[in-house]
Amino acid sequence: MDQNVFDSFGGDGQISDLIDQFYYKVLFDQSLRGKFLKSDMTRVRLQQKTFFAQMFGCPHTKYTGKDLIEVHKNLNITNQQFDRFLHHLKCILTDMNKPTELIDEILKKVDSHRKLIVFG
Numbered sequence: 001m002d003q004n005v006f007d008s009f010g011g012d013g014q015i016s017d018l019i020d021q022f023y024y025k026v027l028f029d030q031s032l033r034g035k036f037l038k039s040d041m042t043r044v045r046l047q048q049k050t051f052f053a054q055m056f057g058c059p060h061t062k063y064t065g066k067d068l069i070e071v072h073k074n075l076n077i078t079n080q081q082f083d084r085f086l087h088h089l090k091c092i093l094t095d096m097n098k099p100t101e102l103i104d105e106i107l108k109k110v111d112s113h114r115k116l117i118v119f120g
């Protein structure tokens with residue numbers, strides 16, 4: 001079932017495009033960009049690509065980056081900011097012409113990590 005998301009999404013190449021476009025948008029958002037000022041965005045994008053591939057059920061990808069709570073706990077991210085994050089993701093997925101059911105499934109997967117990210 002999970003592997004279907006990875007396959008129906010179009011594999012690593014599509015995930016790479018998604019994450020690149022996504023952080024481009026996130027860094028233009030005044031309510032989010034401040035959180036990333038001290039970050040190495042090349043690293044963040046790379047780790048996020050691996051994380052998404054694993055989350056989508058890719059059989060040959062294992063996320064070995066930092067623990068999500070450790071990374072986010074001192075960033076004071078609010079639910080409102082998390083919602084903006086999801087909003088940008090939804091826009092990009094729509095721009096990529098992904099089917100609505102696939103978009104909903106992906107947004108649900110990302111939203112299931114909210115408690116590890118929101119401490120604000």
Ligand code: HEM
Binds near residue numbers: 040065072077081083
């Ligand atoms: C409002 C929402 C979010 C904000 C503002 C945010 C912010 C950040 C920042 C600033 C970093 C870099 C930390 C550093 O430089 O050490 C980071 C890294 C990361 N974030 Fe988020 N994040 C958000 C949501 C999420 C979500 C929903 C996920 C996953 C479902 C996620 C997964 C990751 C991963 C995998 C990394 C890379 C960790 C590493 O470097 O090993 N983030 N995030």
